[in-house]
Amino acid sequence: MVEMQGPSLPDPELLKVLRTMALGRAVDERCMNLQRQGRLGFYVPLEGQEAAQVGCGWALEKGDWVCPAYRELAVALTRGVPLSLILNQLYGNVGDLSKGRQMPNHYGFRDYRFVSASSPIGTQIIHAVGLAYASRYKGEKVVAVPFFGDGATSSTDFHSGMNFAGVYKAPVVFFCQNNQWAISLPREKQTLSATLAVKANAYGFPGVQIDGNDFHAVYRAVREARARALRGEGPTLIEAVTYRMGPHSTSDDPRRYRTPAELAAWKARDPIERLKAELVSRGVLSEAEFEAMQEEVRAEIQSAILEAEKLGPPEASTIFEDVFQNPPPNLEEERREFEEFVKEGVVRP
Amino acid sequence: MTELTLIQGVNKALHQAMKNDPDVLCLGEDIGVNGGVFRATDGLQKEFGEQRVLDTPLNESGIVGMAVGMALYGLKPVAEIQFLDFIYPAFDQIVSELAKLRYRSGGQFPAHVVIRTPYGGGIRGGLYHSQSTEQLFASTPGLKVVIPSTPADAKGLLLTAIFDEDPVLFMEPKRIYRTATGEVPDGDHRVPFGKARIVREGTDVSVFAYGAMVPTAFQACQVLEKTGIHAELIDLRTLVPLDIDAVVRSVEKTGRAVIVHEAPKFCGFGAELAAILAEKALYSLKAPIARVTGYDTPFPYTLENLYLPSVDRIGRAIQRTVAAG
Numbered sequence: 001m002v003e004m005q006g007p008s009l010p011d012p013e014l015l016k017v018l019r020t021m022a023l024g025r026a027v028d029e030r031c032m033n034l035q036r037q038g039r040l041g042f043y044v045p046l047e048g049q050e051a052a053q054v055g056c057g058w059a060l061e062k063g064d065w066v067c068p069a070y071r072e073l074a075v076a077l078t079r080g081v082p083l084s085l086i087l088n089q090l091y092g093n094v095g096d097l098s099k100g101r102q103m104p105n106h107y108g109f110r111d112y113r114f115v116s117a118s119s120p121i122g123t124q125i126i127h128a129v130g131l132a133y134a135s136r137y138k139g140e141k142v143v144a145v146p147f148f149g150d151g152a153t154s155s156t157d158f159h160s161g162m163n164f165a166g167v168y169k170a171p172v173v174f175f176c177q178n179n180q181w182a183i184s185l186p187r188e189k190q191t192l193s194a195t196l197a198v199k200a201n202a203y204g205f206p207g208v209q210i211d212g213n214d215f216h217a218v219y220r221a222v223r224e225a226r227a228r229a230l231r232g233e234g235p236t237l238i239e240a241v242t243y244r245m246g247p248h249s250t251s252d253d254p255r256r257y258r259t260p261a262e263l264a265a266w267k268a269r270d271p272i273e274r275l276k277a278e279l280v281s282r283g284v285l286s287e288a289e290f291e292a293m294q295e296e297v298r299a300e301i302q303s304a305i306l307e308a309e310k311l312g313p314p315e316a317s318t319i320f321e322d323v324f325q326n327p328p329p330n331l332e333e334e335r336r337e338f339e340e341f342v343k344e345g346v347v348r349p
Numbered sequence: 350m351t352e353l354t355l356i357q358g359v360n361k362a363l364h365q366a367m368k369n370d371p372d373v374l375c376l377g378e379d380i381g382v383n384g385g386v387f388r389a390t391d392g393l394q395k396e397f398g399e400q401r402v403l404d405t406p407l408n409e410s411g412i413v414g415m416a417v418g419m420a421l422y423g424l425k426p427v428a429e430i431q432f433l434d435f436i437y438p439a440f441d442q443i444v445s446e447l448a449k450l451r452y453r454s455g456g457q458f459p460a461h462v463v464i465r466t467p468y469g470g471g472i473r474g475g476l477y478h479s480q481s482t483e484q485l486f487a488s489t490p491g492l493k494v495v496i497p498s499t500p501a502d503a504k505g506l507l508l509t510a511i512f513d514e515d516p517v518l519f520m521e522p523k524r525i526y527r528t529a530t531g532e533v534p535d536g537d538h539r540v541p542f543g544k545a546r547i548v549r550e551g552t553d554v555s556v557f558a559y560g561a562m563v564p565t566a567f568q569a570c571q572v573l574e575k576t577g578i579h580a581e582l583i584d585l586r587t588l589v590p591l592d593i594d595a596v597v598r599s600v601e602k603t604g605r606a607v608i609v610h611e612a613p614k615f616c617g618f619g620a621e622l623a624a625i626l627a628e629k630a631l632y633s634l635k636a637p638i639a640r641v642t643g644y645d646t647p648f649p650y651t652l653e654n655l656y657l658p659s660v661d662r663i664g665r666a667i668q669r670t671v672a673a674g
Binding site: 067096101110116118120132133134138157159160163164322325329330 | 419420422490514594
């Protein structure tokens with residue numbers, strides 16, 4: 001574990017960090033409720049991982065590539081993606097940049113170099129290596145960061161990505177959020193390896209294990225790994241030790257596989273409470289100001305949700321778009337038939 | 350024009366593409382120093398350097414996944430999978446990632462990768478150096494599937510693939526890598542996708558083939574010509590996009606169809622062709638559609654010549670189809 005070294009950023013910036021973490025948490029709470037009310041189809045919460053996500057996102061520069069899994073809402077917020085675009089994806093509405101094609105939480109935002117996420121585990125890890133290689137080939141001073149969990153360290157493309165990045169000394173920062181649970185499988189049953197960070201040794205580059213609930217530790221570790229990558233010294237694996245406080249998704253019931261005592265122990269290490277307590281103890285923030293900050297983010301979310309719910313579904317004909325740049329004749333024929341069916345009322349979009 | 354073999358056509362296309370555009374990179378196992386196990390990439394690393402011609406670790410998922418990352422950036426990577434039989438570790442990357450990125454991102458993240466891979470039997474390669482599984486890929490929306498049968502098409506279709514906007518699986522008929530020879534246009538020769546080639550014209554029966562089955566089917570047609578059967582042979586060239594018009598037009602003319610491929614019959618690409626003909630040309634048919642294919646077994650080693658469609662088997666199917674009505 002990296003030692004505490006005091007604040008990593010000036011206080012005004014830390015207040016922005018805290019606000020982003022609080023925003024992530026508040027979006028999470030609202031979306032879990034919206035799903036329970038039947039207003040959202042599905043949701044993947046990130047509660048408990050705010051310091052890891054915001055810390056890593058904050059340490060990156062404009063132009064760096066993010067290859068997310070599906071739990072990285074707070075990374076998107078940190079990278080500057082507007083809340084409205086995130087909500088439009090969750091609703092799969094006409095404002096969704098991916099045209100309602102994916103389940104909630106599978107975001108992609110080209111303008112922010114936030115690559116479209118998929119559901120298969122670990123596949124994005126090797127994409128980051130290709131992106132990093134290509135960026136360097138084109139003379140850009142940027143890194144690529146794949147986000148993944150403890151479960152993904154058992155996947156094929158964790159190995160592919162780590163091995164290829166090592167061989168080509170690609171400017172990649174492998175960011176593993178070890179949140180202790182891959183749905184129902186605990187970290188200790190995922191691998192016999194003493195830590196996940198130690199796996200980097202076999203690929204010939206450093207792996208560091210850090211306290212993923214400590215914003216400062218995360219921020220510093222990613223800054224250091226980023227600088228190292230851009231000096232041409234190759235990739236780093238960062239294992240941010242954290243905890244998924246909520247279920248895997250709205251379809252999961254964690255009471256089947258873990259104890260209330262374990263959850264309570266981790267809640268005592270809540271990353272938002274921790275940063276807040278530090279800022280309060282140093283006199284940077286008062287309890288009342290924190291309450292006001294919470295109210296402010298809740299109001300922001302409320303109005304964004306109302307806006308997102310005003311938007312209808314994507315145009316029916318978009319179902320046939322973006323399969324290919326140039327659609328083959330069979331697809332064109334299906335589109336024509338669909339349009340006829342719409343005209344005849346056989347299909348009612 | 351230069352007289353080349355099919356694999357030389359592949360090599361010329363790669364060379365031309367890399368010369369045209371610095372964003373074209375090649376990656377794969379043994380493709381650099383060694384020039385590829387079949388020598389498809391011979392000389393490329395020497396000319397274009399290690400940054401553009403990457404010898405990769407032995408990991409097909411890694412090769413395709415890394416190529417996807419390069420393509421997400423905007424490069425034009427050409428990945429080699431040493432044998433189609435070894436592509437399956439990359440199946441997830443191809444089917445779940447490569448083929449779906451454009452669609453799932455609403456067009457924000459197209460990933461244009463060309464995957465070149467030798468396929469097919471007849472080289473004494475046994476189970477794992479012989480298979481034809483184009484149907485697995487042709488049924489994946491978002492992926493183009495291209496199979497040349499001549500040196501000129503190998504060059505022209507590969508150049509089109511590399512400068513296309515969509516992901517392409519480029520399957521190379523390795524059995525005829527060196528036996529198929531012919532004149533190949535010099536320079537930046539391109540052959541468009543979705544345009545089938547009429548290898549020989551005929552009036553009695555339409556024979557559909559692609560890749561290494563084209564020369565075999567051609568021989569069968571030549572033999573039957575002497576018996577008075579005028580067979581039309583169509584080389585499909587690209588399974589996706591498929592030249593549906595050419596397929597239907599030919600059968601409207603001849604009234605009979607024989608489909609040839611190396612892959613097993615059950616759910617093979619021939620099933621799609623037969624279904625298209627049933628939908629669009631049923632009333633032109635004078636006889637049942639015939640399929641001459643590999644058997645519904647894994648690929649055998651010692652008995653591979655009995656497994657693969659031969660001149661005689663194709664000829665027999667044509668005769669029967671013509672005799673049937």
